[in-house]
Amino acid sequence: MGWMFRHQKSAGVRQELPHSLERPAVLENFPKALWNEVFHIPDLWRKFEFELTQPATSYLKSTHPDLIQQIIKRHANHLQYVSFKVDSSTESAEAACDILSQLVNCSIKTLGLISTAKPSFMNVCKTHFASALTVVFINSKSLSSIKIDDTPVDDPSLKVLVANNSDTLKLLKMSSCPHVSPAGILCVADQCHGLRELALNYYILSDELLLALSSEKHVNLEHLRIDVVSENPGQVEFHTIKKQSWDALVKHSPKVNIVMYFFLYEEEFDAFFREETPVTHLYFGRAVSKAMLGRIGMNCPRLIELVVCANGLQPLDDELICIAERCKNLTAMGLGECEVTCRGFIEFVKMCGGRLTQLSIMEEVLIPDNDYNLDQIHSEVSKHLGRMWFPDMMPTW
Amino acid sequence: MKDCSELYPIFILDPWFPKNMQVSVNRWRFLVESLKDLDESLKKLNSRLFVVRGHPAEVFPGLFKAWKVTRLTFEVDTEPYSKQRDAEVVRLAAAHGVQVIQKVSHTLYDTDRVIAENNGKVPLTYRQLQAVLAGLGPPKQPVLAPTLETLKDCCTPGRDNRDPKYEIPTLEELGQDPKEAGPCLYPGGESEALSRLAFHMKRMTWVCNFKKPDTEPNTLSPSTTVLSPYVKFGCLSVRTFWWKLAEIYRGKKHSSPPVSLHGQLLWREFFYTAGAGIPNFNRMEGNPICVQVDWDDNPEYVKAWKEGRTGYPFIDAIMTQLRTEGWIHHLARHAVACFLTRGDLWVSWEEGQKVFEELLLDADWSLNAGNWQWLSASAFFHQFFRVYSPVAFGKKTDKSGAYIKKYLPILRKFPAEYIYEPWKAPRSMQEQAGCIIGRDYPKPIVEHEALSKRNIMRMKAAYAQRSHSKAAQVEKESTKKGGKRKLPAGPSVVELLTKKPKAKSS
Numbered sequence: 001m002g003w004m005f006r007h008q009k010s011a012g013v014r015q016e017l018p019h020s021l022e023r024p025a026v027l028e029n030f031p032k033a034l035w036n037e038v039f040h041i042p043d044l045w046r047k048f049e050f051e052l053t054q055p056a057t058s059y060l061k062s063t064h065p066d067l068i069q070q071i072i073k074r075h076a077n078h079l080q081y082v083s084f085k086v087d088s089s090t091e092s093a094e095a096a097c098d099i100l101s102q103l104v105n106c107s108i109k110t111l112g113l114i115s116t117a118k119p120s121f122m123n124v125c126k127t128h129f130a131s132a133l134t135v136v137f138i139n140s141k142s143l144s145s146i147k148i149d150d151t152p153v154d155d156p157s158l159k160v161l162v163a164n165n166s167d168t169l170k171l172l173k174m175s176s177c178p179h180v181s182p183a184g185i186l187c188v189a190d191q192c193h194g195l196r197e198l199a200l201n202y203y204i205l206s207d208e209l210l211l212a213l214s215s216e217k218h219v220n221l222e223h224l225r226i227d228v229v230s231e232n233p234g235q236v237e238f239h240t241i242k243k244q245s246w247d248a249l250v251k252h253s254p255k256v257n258i259v260m261y262f263f264l265y266e267e268e269f270d271a272f273f274r275e276e277t278p279v280t281h282l283y284f285g286r287a288v289s290k291a292m293l294g295r296i297g298m299n300c301p302r303l304i305e306l307v308v309c310a311n312g313l314q315p316l317d318d319e320l321i322c323i324a325e326r327c328k329n330l331t332a333m334g335l336g337e338c339e340v341t342c343r344g345f346i347e348f349v350k351m352c353g354g355r356l357t358q359l360s361i362m363e364e365v366l367i368p369d370n371d372y373n374l375d376q377i378h379s380e381v382s383k384h385l386g387r388m389w390f391p392d393m394m395p396t397w
Numbered sequence: 398m399k400d401c402s403e404l405y406p407i408f409i410l411d412p413w414f415p416k417n418m419q420v421s422v423n424r425w426r427f428l429v430e431s432l433k434d435l436d437e438s439l440k441k442l443n444s445r446l447f448v449v450r451g452h453p454a455e456v457f458p459g460l461f462k463a464w465k466v467t468r469l470t471f472e473v474d475t476e477p478y479s480k481q482r483d484a485e486v487v488r489l490a491a492a493h494g495v496q497v498i499q500k501v502s503h504t505l506y507d508t509d510r511v512i513a514e515n516n517g518k519v520p521l522t523y524r525q526l527q528a529v530l531a532g533l534g535p536p537k538q539p540v541l542a543p544t545l546e547t548l549k550d551c552c553t554p555g556r557d558n559r560d561p562k563y564e565i566p567t568l569e570e571l572g573q574d575p576k577e578a579g580p581c582l583y584p585g586g587e588s589e590a591l592s593r594l595a596f597h598m599k600r601m602t603w604v605c606n607f608k609k610p611d612t613e614p615n616t617l618s619p620s621t622t623v624l625s626p627y628v629k630f631g632c633l634s635v636r637t638f639w640w641k642l643a644e645i646y647r648g649k650k651h652s653s654p655p656v657s658l659h660g661q662l663l664w665r666e667f668f669y670t671a672g673a674g675i676p677n678f679n680r681m682e683g684n685p686i687c688v689q690v691d692w693d694d695n696p697e698y699v700k701a702w703k704e705g706r707t708g709y710p711f712i713d714a715i716m717t718q719l720r721t722e723g724w725i726h727h728l729a730r731h732a733v734a735c736f737l738t739r740g741d742l743w744v745s746w747e748e749g750q751k752v753f754e755e756l757l758l759d760a761d762w763s764l765n766a767g768n769w770q771w772l773s774a775s776a777f778f779h780q781f782f783r784v785y786s787p788v789a790f791g792k793k794t795d796k797s798g799a800y801i802k803k804y805l806p807i808l809r810k811f812p813a814e815y816i817y818e819p820w821k822a823p824r825s826m827q828e829q830a831g832c833i834i835g836r837d838y839p840k841p842i843v844e845h846e847a848l849s850k851r852n853i854m855r856m857k858a859a860y861a862q863r864s865h866s867k868a869a870q871v872e873k874e875s876t877k878k879g880g881k882r883k884l885p886a887g888p889s890v891v892e893l894l895t896k897k898p899k900a901k902s903s
Binding site for chain 1: 521522523524525609610625655656660661664665667668727731764767768771777778779780782783840842843844847848850864
């Protein structure tokens with residue numbers, strides 16, 4: 001059996017743990033008994049990332065099954081920071097669940113389930129997944145950070161999580177978990193008053209949830225990330241969140257970052273930003289309509305960062321100027337496939353001034369006009385930003 | 398040629414290159430063809446090419462003595478190994494009383510001069526470079542090739558006896574199997590280069606209207622000049638190319654840089670200047686302009702990508718064309734580079750750089766390093782949120798997937814609806830097409846939609862880290878000597894036990 005060195009990152013420091021059960025060749029003269037003693041020092045087993053792959057089809061390394069057994073037998077109660085990395089096969093996700101089911105007598109603080117190629121956990125039988133997850137939820141009792149994006153976690157599992165870890169839970173990331181309902185996540189917000197970071201999909205966001213997160217007993221929320229995703233245009237109608245609910249959240253947590261990632265088709269934006277919304281970071285992964293950008297200018301006064309991958313062929317001058325005028329906290333902007341006249345762009349930059357620490361626009365987006373051409377753009381914009389700036393371009397060699 | 402009585406044109410086959418770089422059989426073949434062609438051209442001038450095998454520092458002393466050399470000339474080379482090698486040769490020559498003349502001719506301008514004109518800094522954007530060059534005037538004219546007339550007082554001793562130790566190497570001598578080489582679409586040599594140049598320059602309207610981004614990546618035969626391998630090897634002088642274009646442009650309306658043909662030569666100039674002035678330009682670590690990213694260590698992913706087994710036909714077809722023919726369009730390079738790095742596989746651009754270095758006929762140290770950093774959004778370019786789709790991008794210019802079918806014949810029978818995403822085809826259709834996905838052609842290695850979203854987060858984190866450390870650096874520089882100085886703690890027991898051997902550099 002060869003020996004494998006596994007890299008682990010802990011607060012930016014790389015540690016290598018010897019992960020062979022046999023003493024490595026270079027330590028031939030190291031007494032075997034001492035080696036075994038050292039190998040099993042609890043401190044070396046606080047943090048572990050299980051890598052589970054199917055060798056016939058996968059491209060990733062796999063944690064050796066014997067090592068997995070050793071860990072479960074001797075180190076389950078030492079584990080505090082655990083993650084599972086699985087490849088695209090269902091078998092790997094099922095193997096992860098099997099390990100989870102055996103982690104009794106442990107005091108895990110952080111848990112992460114990572115799909116490296118596709119959402120493999122979604123193919124695991126729901127009950128199998130839920131029962132595996134609840135083993136950890138019940139036994140650990142001091143979970144503070146959980147990352148379970150792209151998994152079949154459901155409402156009952158979340159109830160178990162809450163029943164056992166409500167005092168310690170600080171971070172919960174569960175984007176793209178289709179079996180969770182608004183009631184399921186509401187239960188978490190109601191009971192876990194220490195929750196500071198939450199990531200979920202828009203369809204389970206509700207007024208009640210925002211109010212629960214703003215209750216007196218609840219700590220200040222630091223980070224709320226909302227994914228708004230649609231696979232097929234016109235299939236989903238998006239509900240609206242009341243302004244009072246947003247207001248309550250911001251009143252309770254004035255510094256909260258509200259991050260929204262939109263992956264919608266142009267026709268689907270109607271429900272959004274019709275009233276003042278305290279979003280701070282906006283990201284549009286597909287095209288976004290001109291009307292939507294106009295509403296953002298009018299209704300998103302807390303906006304800090306805006307990224308637009310694509311818009312269309314009409315210049316966005318007016319929308320950008322409105323944003324510059326009313327989004328006084330805007331410090332970062334990225335514009336992909338859209339159109340802006342040079343004059344409009346310079347006006348925008350002039351109004352924002354040096355607060356724009358990140359500004360990225362493709363050169364081909366800028367339309368020369370009577371006032372400015374592309375050569376002048378860089379000097380004008382640099383002047384207003386107070387630093388050297390150039391638009392982005394793609395090399396063509 | 399002034400006062401020259403004996404002339405020895407030499408090419409040194411330096412073993413450093415095959416030892417430190419990957420070189421495909423296709424590129425070895427191109428080199429051998431170029432050397433043969435050069436030898437033929439020199440024969441017409443009553444001379445010949447001497448191919449000398451060995452390290453320059455080892456072979457020169459012997460040659461200086463045997464041939465009673467008094468003068469040595471070679472062109473300026475800006476790559477790090479070359480600079481070091483050439484400095485050593487200059488020292489050796491001085492020790493042997495040999496005068497050395499070095500000229501800039503591989504680039505349009507003297508890269509050191511360009512950097513000096515830019516206040517000692519490397520221009521980090523194309524526009525910046527243009528601004529600096531505007532101040533320097535047009536590039537120098539190419540020097541005319543020697544003729545029988547200019548060489549009349551000069552002779553090449555030993556040109557007839559053809560000492561075998563100076564003969565052009567065969568592919569076998571270079572350890573290559575000619576049967577492994579792909580189709581010879583781009584024969585090496587100056588003659589071929591000049592005839593290709595003449596052919597393209599005849600298409601004057603095409604030249605004048607040329608806009609690189611409008612050329613297509615997946616046509617069945619190249620949509621651009623494919624003069625890059627010839628420029629890389631020096632079979633075509635970049636100044637000759639420049640001035641030929643200038644001649645055609647004169648008096649006519651024509652496209653401009655960065656998209657014109659002149660613009661392409663300036664892109665090359667841009668990357669050469671960056672490569673000359675930025676330390677560790679072909680690496681992430683120690684490279685001041687490169688974002689430090691936590692790329693994954695995944696050799697199997699690299700292999701699958703290199704061998705055209707990702708399960709994404711557009712990507713695999715491009716990598717197949719690259720491996721067999723040695724050239725792919727720049728947009729094809731963009732698509733596969735983005736896929737390997739920030740788009741899908743999250744592998745370091747240095748791995749991609751190595752593969753391109755091996756397989757491209759026009760593999761060029763500066764251009765390769767520069768473009769890989771650009772495409773992985775590690776330097777020069779920051780729109781990491783815009784990712785090339787391995788499914789949609791190729792469809793724009795080749796709906797029927799003819800390019801894919803050419804390079805991946807196993808997929809020939811898939812209809813246009815599924816050719817870019819064959820895993821979506823119903824089983825019956827796969828059976829009809831004689832290609833079961835997962836058996837005859839791989840399933841997709843990753844799910845692009847899911848992964849690209851996650852990778853954007855990872856890139857964001859890398860960028861945030863960069864601004865954070867930049868801010869910290871500024872803070873550090875602005876705070877004075879006051880403040881506690883932390884004494885370095887001794888290594889902990891855990892650290893002592895888990896000391897990692899120093900990682901080997903690529």
